[in-house]
Amino acid sequence: MNVYETKRAEKIARNQALLRDLGLNEKAHNKADRGSRPSAKKRKLETKVQATPSRVSARIAATPSRPVYNEDEHKKVGRVAAKSVARRAAPVKTETDTSAPTGSSRYSPEAIEEIKARWTSWTPSASVPTRSQDSRFHFDDFEDFTPNKSPEEILREGAFGGTFFRPLFSRTLGITVQDDWTDIPAAWISGLNTEKYLTSTEYDPAVNKYGVSCGQSIEEWEAAGWIRHDFDARGWFQWYYRFFLGRRCDDDERQISRWKKCVGQTGRWRRILLKKYVQMGIRTVADEGEEEGEEEAREVSPVVHQTCLHWAYEVRQDALDEFWANGT
Template sequence: MEDIETQRQENIKRNKDELRKLGILYTPPIRVNGSNKRANAKKRKFEQPTIPAARSSARIASAPSRPSYNDDERDYASLPRKKGRQKVAKNSRPNEVKQEGVAEIPAMDIDSIRAGWTSWKATASPPTRDEESTFHFEDEPTFTPNKSPEEMMREGCFGGSYWRPLYSRRLGTTIADDYNELPESWTSGLDVEKFLSSPNYDPEVNKYKVASGQTIEEWEAAGWINHAYDVRGWFQWYCRFFMGRRCEDDERQISRWRKCVGETGRWRRMLLKKYVSMGIKEVFDDGEEEEGNDVSPVMHQTCHHWAYEVRQGDLERFWNTGR
């Protein structure tokens, strides 16, 4: 046994000599304070690798952040609208601004501006109405509303507050009682304080019993009102146009109407798509009990504010052609 052990030790020694010559002999670390660190070993510095910055083109880098949209139908009436940017006019007074899309009001006294609102005379004949209740104006064939101003007011629009006393920040004055210029037949027997000049917006007054749209003050701030002609905006323009007035703002207002509820208008198409998506092929007649699912009362009220209401013919054409 001693010879075997002696031979084993010699083999181990010989093997170590060979490993040492090859430079691969393992040397156990020397314990320092109970650890397995090598004596006098240098610490190796670890450098965190640098992560290259993400690259993007100048076009992407300069693009605005993507907007988020809420598809809840109550938000359709308040979807962001493109606001006219305000530019300070050269050599203007501090309170004078130029709003894109609307002609700048020349410097004149408020009395002259007010006079322009009422000094006009009718120059066009009344519109005709076809079997689908669509109005046709001889001089504006692309403007085809199917609600008259009188119908809109009697059925309920703008929360009953459209003709309330209005303070115009642009003009620095209050406008009131201008609904008196409307034909007496339009308002005869109507509760004016409830349907026209209520100081507060009441959704229950509206035909579809919902709130819809923005205030006149917001329209003014957005640059959608041409004060030289209609200080209250779209509906006041429509009333006067219906009564036969023609002015330089007609093209702009009719263009706005077409984009909203014209044949390819945004609101009209969205509402008709709602009917199709819900599988509804018949428009409820006025006065009938509406059973089943409502088709977006907010969209209906918005279209009503633009003198348009879905007719059976419109819905059938949309089902058949998608437009």
């Protein structure tokens, strides 16, 4: 070691000794350690961001929202959210309906009696529909309205959780509507357990053909303005079976327009269901009554299947073939 290196080593040794005497070497070391770790405030913020809430408040879970028709979405939500969806799908119990405040109707008592009389005093003005080989019904005066499920088939196969004709409190009319299904032909419901399939006060998904809950309650339809009380207090299906029997009224075009938007040739739910078939690679649909094909169909979006049934539509082979070929 030459003279220069010797002096440099001695100088470094003296400086280190001086730092030790002053305690500066230890402080610098501690500061370096603190710099390598995030501050307590930063660690706290990071912990909050990464934490996953373990509970969902009942208020948030019960917040009204649009119904979920896609069963794939149902699988993504937790049990709390799933229960919330089920509550929204289930109609309000009769006890709540009958205890609802009366006198809130914007109609006079006389006007309400006139409305109720119109529900049962109508007479058929059109002939019953004919049915083609592809199962579609054809009405002489509305050629573009071609459902392929009859009202009787909808009821017998299981729909609306068995509650469509339950006692129903109408906030618009301020009365409880009940026993308004007596104009249904007796042959349509012969042998059917009406308390289970028509007038149950509890929504039962097991009653439905596809065993799932779907859709909104009649109360929600009324709140949305979709009910024309002058003609039908319960909306679409009640209008449909009366139209099927030959009644004609000023609500016909509106209801048929709604049907087209749901399950007509370009209807939303019809297209969603057919796309599901294509996505799952299924090319055949069982003919009515074939149990093997029926079970296969149940695997394709049962929620949308049930929704389409409520709108008097069921996928047929010709429709599926056309969709596979042209996407329409």
